[in-house]
């Protein structure tokens with residue numbers, strides 16, 4: 001399908017103003033300070049929230 005009418009320069013540019021990508025959110029682990037994603041386990045120490053900590057297997 002083709003657009004009925006050509007968009008003006010302003011219309012195209014206003015539409016593109018919503019296309020910018022946002023940096024993924026990051027929080028610091030309160031346990032060790034490493035940057036981690038919110039609501040996920042810390043990659044360094046496994047901390048999730050008070051009372052929940054995952055055991056990490058570091059076999060490298």
Ligand SMILES: [Zn+2]
Nearest residue numbers: 029032042045
């Ligand atoms: Zn941590």
